[in-house]
Each structure stands twice: as structure tokens, then as C-alpha cells.
Amino acid sequence: MGAWVAExxxxxxxxxxxxRLxxxxxxxxGVTALGASLPEQRALVDAWRAPAGPAPLIGGGRLxxxxxxxxxxGVALVSLELDEGHKYAKGHPA
Incomplete structure (x- = not known):
């Protein structure tokens, strides 16, 4: 899939x-930012102790x-079950 996207x-x-994209x-x-504000998500981020790097935590203000x-x-995105879905595929396109 990566090769297809690259080309x-x-x-x-x-x-x-x-x-649509x-x-x-x-x-x-938007949904990830909302999920990132939950107390459970903040506790997970604190417990994870992720090393510094190049990637943003959406709603977290850190790289x-x-x-x-x-x-x-990903956890923040699905925590409230508000993420994009597809009723016929029974899945998430994103």
C-alpha cells in the first residue's frame, strides 16, 4: 500500500x-483532540513515558x-467511538 501511495x-x-478525504x-x-482531553487518555500518556521524537501527540502539545x-x-481517536466509520464495511476507512 505504501508503494501505491508513493506513486x-x-x-x-x-x-x-x-x-471526502x-x-x-x-x-x-477533531475526534482525536477530544479523546486526548479525557482523564483516562492523559493518564495513559503519563504512564507511557514516551521518548521525545518528531511526531505530535494530537491535543497533547508534545512531540x-x-x-x-x-x-x-490511535487510542485517543477511538476512545469515544466517534471516529469515522463505514456502516456496510463494518470498519473504519481512516
Whole structure:
């Protein structure tokens, strides 16, 4: 999948797809920021003691390692079950 994305020419992507992508990304960032504000998420971040790195903790105001950011941002995203979903695929496109 990474190779496909790396070779993708954005100009060939239909405008409707790009518009939907914008909405999905805004949804992800907003829901992740809300999840990051929960006491449970803050406790997880404190307990994790993630090392400094290049990746942001959304809503956390810190840069941490990429693996820690992936896990902690992912948990914040799904903590309130408000993340983008697809009712027919029974999954999350993002």
C-alpha cells in the first residue's frame, strides 16, 4: 500500500474523493483532540513515558517517537467511538 501511495498522482484523484478525504481528516483530528482531553487518555500518556521524537501527540502539545504517537493518537481517536466509520464495511476507512 505504501508503494501505491508513493506513486499516486493526486491530480488523477477525482475531486469528490479529495473533498471526502478532507472531511475524514478533519473528523479524525477533531475526534482525536477530544479523546486526548479525557482523564483516562492523559493518564495513559503519563504512564507511557514516551521518548521525545518528531511526531505530535494530537491535543497533547508534545512531540514523541513515531511509534508512541501512533499508539497514543490511535487510542485517543477511538476512545469515544466517534471516529469515522463505514456502516456496510463494518470498519473504519481512516
Amino acid at each position: 499516486l498522482d493526486v491530480a488523477s484523484v477525482p475531486a469528490a474523493v479529495l473533498d 478532507s472531511l475524514v481528516l478533519l473528523d479524525i483530528v 514523541v517517537s513515531t511509534d508512541a504517537a501512533a499508539w497514543l493518537n
